[in-house]
Amino acid sequence: MSSQQHPDFEQEKQHLGFTKKYIDVVIKTAETSKDQFQENMKESFNDVDWLESSMSYLSLLTNARFFEMSRDELKHLKIARKKPYFARLDLLRDGTKEKEVLYIGKTSLYSRENQEQLIVDWRSPIANLYYEGRLGDVHYESNDETYNGYLSLKRQFMIEDGRLDEIRDIDLTTTDELLQESLAKSSSNRLTEIISTIQEEQNKIIRADLNRPIIVQGAAGSGKTTIALHRISYFIYQYKENFAPEQLMILAPSRLFIDYISEALPELGVEKVRQTTFQDYVLTAINEKLSIINDNKLIHLLENPNHKESNQLAWVSSIKGSPVFQQILTKYIATIYESFYPTEDFTVDKFRLFSKKKFIQLFKDDYNYLPLYRRLEKLKAVLQNDLAKKKQNMIKKIETYYDDRIERALYRGNDPEKRRQYVSDALDKKTLRLAEIKKAIRTALPTYMRQFPKKSLVYYYLQLFSDPTQLIHWSEGHLSEKEGNILCQYQQQLFRKKQFEREDLALMLFLQVHLFGIPKELKAKNIVIDEAQDYSYMELLSLKKALDTDMFTLVGDLAQGIHSYRGLTSWNNVITNIFPRATYTELQKSYRTTVEIMEKANELLRLLPYSFPEVVPVVRHGESPTFIKRRNGKDFVRQIETQVAFLKKESYKTIAVIGKTMKDCRLLAHLFNEFSVEPVKLLEEQEKIPKDTMVIVPSFLAKGLEFDAVMIVCLEEAFSRESELDIKLLYVAMTRPLHRLFFYGERKEDFIIL
Ligand SMILES: Nc1ncnc2c1ncn2[C@@H]1O[C@H](COP(=O)(O)OP(=O)(O)OP(=O)(O)O)[C@@H](O)[C@H]1O
Numbered sequence: 001m002s003s004q005q006h007p008d009f010e011q012e013k014q015h016l017g018f019t020k021k022y023i024d025v026v027i028k029t030a031e032t033s034k035d036q037f038q039e040n041m042k043e044s045f046n047d048v049d050w051l052e053s054s055m056s057y058l059s060l061l062t063n064a065r066f067f068e069m070s071r072d073e074l075k076h077l078k079i080a081r082k083k084p085y086f087a088r089l090d091l092l093r094d095g096t097k098e099k100e101v102l103y104i105g106k107t108s109l110y111s112r113e114n115q116e117q118l119i120v121d122w123r124s125p126i127a128n129l130y131y132e133g134r135l136g137d138v139h140y141e142s143n144d145e146t147y148n149g150y151l152s153l154k155r156q157f158m159i160e161d162g163r164l165d166e167i168r169d170i171d172l173t174t175t176d177e178l179l180q181e182s183l184a185k186s187s188s189n190r191l192t193e194i195i196s197t198i199q200e201e202q203n204k205i206i207r208a209d210l211n212r213p214i215i216v217q218g219a220a221g222s223g224k225t226t227i228a229l230h231r232i233s234y235f236i237y238q239y240k241e242n243f244a245p246e247q248l249m250i251l252a253p254s255r256l257f258i259d260y261i262s263e264a265l266p267e268l269g270v271e272k273v274r275q276t277t278f279q280d281y282v283l284t285a286i287n288e289k290l291s292i293i294n295d296n297k298l299i300h301l302l303e304n305p306n307h308k309e310s311n312q313l314a315w316v317s318s319i320k321g322s323p324v325f326q327q328i329l330t331k332y333i334a335t336i337y338e339s340f341y342p343t344e345d346f347t348v349d350k351f352r353l354f355s356k357k358k359f360i361q362l363f364k365d366d367y368n369y370l371p372l373y374r375r376l377e378k379l380k381a382v383l384q385n386d387l388a389k390k391k392q393n394m395i396k397k398i399e400t401y402y403d404d405r406i407e408r409a410l411y412r413g414n415d416p417e418k419r420r421q422y423v424s425d426a427l428d429k430k431t432l433r434l435a436e437i438k439k440a441i442r443t444a445l446p447t448y449m450r451q452f453p454k455k456s457l458v459y460y461y462l463q464l465f466s467d468p469t470q471l472i473h474w475s476e477g478h479l480s481e482k483e484g485n486i487l488c489q490y491q492q493q494l495f496r497k498k499q500f501e502r503e504d505l506a507l508m509l510f511l512q513v514h515l516f517g518i519p520k521e522l523k524a525k526n527i528v529i530d531e532a533q534d535y536s537y538m539e540l541l542s543l544k545k546a547l548d549t550d551m552f553t554l555v556g557d558l559a560q561g562i563h564s565y566r567g568l569t570s571w572n573n574v575i576t577n578i579f580p581r582a583t584y585t586e587l588q589k590s591y592r593t594t595v596e597i598m599e600k601a602n603e604l605l606r607l608l609p610y611s612f613p614e615v616v617p618v619v620r621h622g623e624s625p626t627f628i629k630r631r632n633g634k635d636f637v638r639q640i641e642t643q644v645a646f647l648k649k650e651s652y653k654t655i656a657v658i659g660k661t662m663k664d665c666r667l668l669a670h671l672f673n674e675f676s677v678e679p680v681k682l683l684e685e686q687e688k689i690p691k692d693t694m695v696i697v698p699s700f701l702a703k704g705l706e707f708d709a710v711m712i713v714c715l716e717e718a719f720s721r722e723s724e725l726d727i728k729l730l731y732v733a734m735t736r737p738l739h740r741l742f743f744y745g746e747r748k749e750d751f752i753i754l
């Protein structure tokens with residue numbers, strides 16, 4: 001049963017009215033004075049009937065502790081006012097006679113003293129019944145205990161701006177209606193929360209064991225980004241006593257993407273989670289300002305396919321990201337460590353204080369949990385302590401030695417002059433020796449430590465590629481002589497220009513961890529990586545080492561792996577060698593695109609050399625993707641403008657023109673700037689996405705984003721069937737629209753599957 005004709009509609013409307021007013025009172029009281037509560041209550045609930053019917057709630061409120069809420073709780077309650085809850089569950093617990101009525105919302109509201117909940121948080125254990133429980137006998141787990149009961153009602157509420165529009169009683173068969181409505185909406189250019197329509201398979205991932213890493217291979221539009229954010233929200237809720245949100249981290253593919261997800265964060269209560277990119281994180285962790293030549297490589301590969309240089313570029317990237325470098329770096333680091341084994345004992349003057357054997361044993365074994373330079377610091381402190389302890393003893397020994405000699409001299413021989421001379425010499429020697437030993441005590445440690453010169457991370461990194469013979473040796477047969485030479489030459493050429501590539505960052509981070517360590521504040525308790533398919537093996541490994549935890553949520557789609565020359569082509573290696581505790585899940589259902597668009601995009605997957613299962617769109621129909629022969633110059637701009645005007649009339653709000661390369665996009669932007677009356681915005685890596693302007697975006701930057709309508713344009717650059725990268729880029733572009741897709745080009749063949 002649905003709509004406003006529902007017999008309970010009026011009653012629910014009243015309940016909503018009460019809840020809203022009630023929230024207002026709580027907010028007002030929390031913000032002003034707790035003593036004002038009764039008066040605030042009377043003022044708001046001047047309707048006597050309501051007041052009486054609400055007496056049970058009233059009694060909850062007399063407890064002053066109720067109002068002690070944190071600033072964050074207050075903020076969330078204010079947000080919740082517009083839509084306090086989205087569902088209701090009626091549950092009769094086993095062994096009880098009275099059913100419980102639970103209203104599920106984004107944030108909870110309850111009496112802290114008697115635990116009676118007015119609104120139950122969607123992340124609480126009992127709320128799982130909304131996502132997974134069928135009507136009838138149900139159970140849920142909380143604190144390792146299982147609770148059983150009978151679920152007699154599952155009701156959804158459509159509340160808009162605090163107004164109840166509709167109520168709907170649901171069972172498994174009807175849950176899709178709300179989802180369909182939500183998917184049919186227009187995109188706002190931003191990611192939003194999906195709390196009321198989370199699907200069962202998605203819910204399983206959000207609530208999967210929080211003490212284990214999780215890897216999700218999900219089709220384009222299957223909700224990976226959304227789920228990852230909801231999982232963080234769930235984590236924060238579950239561990240609110242143990243961790244602050246600042247201890248969690250989201251690694252996004254670009255700053256553009258961070259801007260894109262930013263709107264969903266406050267609603268989910270995760271806005272304080274650190275959000276950064278891999279590059280920015282590494283540069284902070286190694287504390288270096290390096291010049292990184294970024295996606296140049298992708299662009300080069302795109303613009304010069306099958307070129308000899310492109311092949312070399314791709315090979316260099318893949319080798320630097322591969323496990324071969326784990327081996328090379330491990331050997332290299334071992335060599336650096338050995339170069340720190342002292343050749344001499346630690347002596348002060350003639351006293352041997354600390355043997356080199358003991359030093360090496362501490363350095364190698366006892367402190368092996370520390371990075372190299374921290375071990376040195378520790379050892380320096382050990383020697384310093386030792387010296388401080390033995391200092392007086394050494395001085396005493398010298399004093400005793402000379403005092404004994406002087407004493408003995410006093411009784412020696414008969415010549416008083418000689419005796420006097422002898423004693424005077426001994427006294428002089430004593431003074432000299434004491435001065436010597438005091439100086440030695442002062443200088444011995446700094447002199448000893450000087451044999452361990454402090455070098456920078458960049459120094460060590462450059463050294464790694466300074467000698468091809470060494471590099472080949474450390475690779476233990478994985479690099480041929482030719483390959484070792486090519487790699488060293490390539491790196492040296494970069495270094496001469498004082499440049500580094502993104503692929504260098506993982507290796508530098510790995511070195512940093514082992515040589516200098518990562519500051520505590522840059523470690524994280526839980527990390528979410530979106531677009532994880534674009535990370536290399538070494539990037540993921542170095543991150544795990546740097547962050548000192550395997551609590552990662554990796555979400556990605558290998559079919560969209562446009563950086564697979566450096567990234568991953570399978571999750572196997574990652575699971576086996578980096579995250580062996582990980583749970584692996586696949587999502588094949590796509591929620592973004594219509595059936596018509598997804599079917600066309602699926603044709604591209606069939607052309608890829610790996611077998612990707614077809615993406616199953618949630619059944620939502622729309623217009624078929626359309627090819628339009630494009631005109632030139634001003635006429636082409638008019639053509640697009642007419643299309644945009646038409647789409648806007650159809651109420652589509654967000655529209656993007658996607659070109660294959662940045663070069664084509666720049667040409668497009670130029671054309672529009674010259675001939676268009678409407679403003680357009682060319683999106684680059686660092687941009688913010690404007691809300692009401694049509695955007696031009698290159699295919700590789702469009703990854704992860706979505707728009708109501710997309711126009712893929714081939715101006716000078718076409719997509720080639722021969723290139724795996726082109727197939728993936730076109731796939732990325734085709735899976736961006738929610739509703740409409742157009743291809744504008746000279747020839748249909750430029751779009752491979754037309
Ligand atoms: N359960 C759901 N209810 C409503 N909307 C959903 C649901 N799951 C996903 N969506 C919507 O589907 C779209 C795609 O979600 P999202 O961007 O998280 O997918 P993705 O897997 O990260 O996609 P891509 O691989 O293309 O980056 C978004 O508009 C999201 O709001």
